[in-house]
Amino acid sequence: MVLSADTKLVVKTSLLSAIFTVVLFMLVNYFFNHSWNLSANSSASKNPPITVQGTGTVTAQPDQSSVYFTVTKTASTLKDAQNQANTFTNKIVADLQKLGVEKKDIQTSNYSSYPNYNDQSSGPVIYIKQPQSQTIQSYTVTEDVNITIHDTTTANKVIDVVTNDRAENISGPSLTFSDAKEQDLENQARTKAITNARQKAQTMADAAGIHLGKLTKIEDGTQNPYPIVRPMMMDAAAGNAKSAPTQINAGQNTVTASVTLTYETN
DSSP, X not given: OOOOHHHHHHHHHHXXXXXXXXXXXXXXXXXXXXXXXXXXXXXXXXXXXXEEEEEEEEEEOOOEXXXXXXXXXXXXXXXXXXXXXXXXXXXXXXXXXXXXXXXXXXXXXXXXXXEEETTOOSSOOOOSSOOOOOOEEEEEEEEEEEEEESOGGGHHHHHHHHHHTTOEEEEEEEEEOOHHHHHHHHHHHHHHHHHHHHHHHHHHHHHHTOOEEEEEEEEEOOBOOOOEEOOOOOOGGGGGSOOOOOOOOOOOEEEEEEEEEEEEEO
């Protein structure tokens, strides 16, 4: 059977079209699978990051302390109570200044006054007759004072002064760091914390058989120290008694720093 020229052209075109379609399909399939495998291999080869926490501590002797006391005066009039409290407090402040405490380091933290009525007592009141209206018998003025001491070796002398001057509710000293020293100690502790975290990360990487990459994240969790308070409560009567000088042992406070580091791995 002899095919005409037109029939031969149609057959030839159909064959070429079929071959082109098959080749195109194979190419698309190849590149699709190849790209998928690269992505899968890339994901499989990427190691998770390492996140570690490090801590560092620095210990030092406090260089600052605080002492607290109260002055309480009662009189028949409010003005007299105020005058007595002011005179009493001014005497203590003057004695503290003689000791070397600056006036800017003596702060009144609370000042209050209130009347005392005729029906006030330490126990329950039983009225046999109809109670009369309240009348004011006296007035009380109370002043709370904080003293900041920049030399812990002077704290005992401050306590002795306010005790001998018959202040009330003497408490302290609260032993702390000055702002400058605390900042310096925090920086030292933070440096130790970073070194500690870096060593942890390297140990983990070595144990896992991977390598540390670049540092991608750092978080600071430094905690400031709480003041150490040496409680000491005395009343006015204690100032009348002879006693040995107060001894204050400053001891040491600790500053702790905490950091969290995140590393890439490969």
